[in-house]
Amino acid sequence: MVTAKIRSLDDLRQQREQIIALARQHHALQIAVFGSLLHGALGLNSDIDFLVDFEPNYSLRDHIRLTLGLQELLGRRVEVVDRLALRPELRESIIREAQPL
Secondary structure, three states: OOOOOOHHHHHHHHHHHHHHHHHOOOOOEEEEEEEOOOOOOOOOOEEEEEEEEEEEOOOOOHHHHHHHHHHHOOOOOEEEEEHHHHHHHHHHHHHHOOEEE
């Protein structure tokens, strides 16, 4: 079970350098946050949503390892969403909302 270390956007920003280093290690070019964390509505069981631009040569293994690494670092469940895989009906609103780290 993952215990919640991150409770706010400020908490997340304190981990910025580690998050970016982990993202680069797994072929991510850009990483942004969106969802309940930005709205101050992060509940005990909420996950943290990340929007990621991966390098063209990334693999599913990179995606999974980035997700697991972020969960370990942040002490909370995360969802890593590839910008290219966004559902069309959600794409515009997620991209507009997302804040780069």
